[in-house]
Amino acid sequence: MGSEMDEMEKERRTDDREGYLAGARAALPFALATLALGISFGMLARSLGWEPFAAIASSVLVCSGSAQFAMAAVLGSGGGPLAAIVAAVLINARFGPMGVAIAPYLRGGPFRRALEGQAVVDASWALASRGGGRFDREYMIGATIPQVVAWIGGTTAGVLGGNLVGDPEKLGLDAIFPAFFLVLLVEEIRRGGSALAAALIAGALALMLVPFAPPGVPVISACLAALLGLRRPS
């Protein structure tokens, strides 16, 4: 009995390891773009007069490109810390619903779940989506690791070493992120159901809100489109 349990445990660990590795591999191309973005964040932070330690610490502690760019933009244009905090929190509010979606697939007690929830970043969460609201925990955690390494490494290189990649915009790197999300969106839509309708409503809602709401609000508001799922199936 005991040895049978051991066998099962061993098998689960092997499966887990394969899941982590598969996720990490899937995220590698995206990690390259994250690296370039990290470098440009480091360069921006230095140009705003942040101490290198503060820039690197922000990438380690916050570890969220969109929120950190928002913070830097507010502080750099003369805004106070409160405005910077509000901007960053609004931008990252989308991780709330993402965390609810993945919650049933995480493991352990509240503390461990809270810790595993930190692995939620846009690309990993979307890569780990298996349709019908199902998620692959190991794949998501595995996919986050190379991105975190790339983000912190990129920030460090950018803030200490300066311009290694040239202007990321000149390289068209800012098109990589929406193109990547488009790839994942197409996969979601191909799974059928109401995905296309939800995507169209969410996209339209987000676009309409851009001129009127602070950055972050259009994306989180677009979650309302998911309420389409509450309709009774006809």
Next chain:
Amino acid sequence: MTALWIAIIVVAVANAAIKASGPVVVGGRELPPWATAAVALLAPALLAALVVTQTFSEGQRLVLDERAVGVAVAGILLALKAPVLVAIVLAAAVTALMRIFV
């Protein structure tokens, strides 16, 4: 403590709390069927919102620039069943070339 450090630490704590909230509150429970149905549409909804905001906005302005062409090229390639990596690389390449030559 400087404004910068205050901002960094508060955002770090808030961000961790946002990410922890779902997993802690929902725990290991299976979501009820109605919630699962909504959660199933979160991915397409959030992805669509990320695509349009990262393609067509700059801060609070709606813009139509080289990025839109690059992302459109990726969309066409995907519709033609091109490999994913090709679509993404060409999106960046087209965007970069447009910025140089147009």
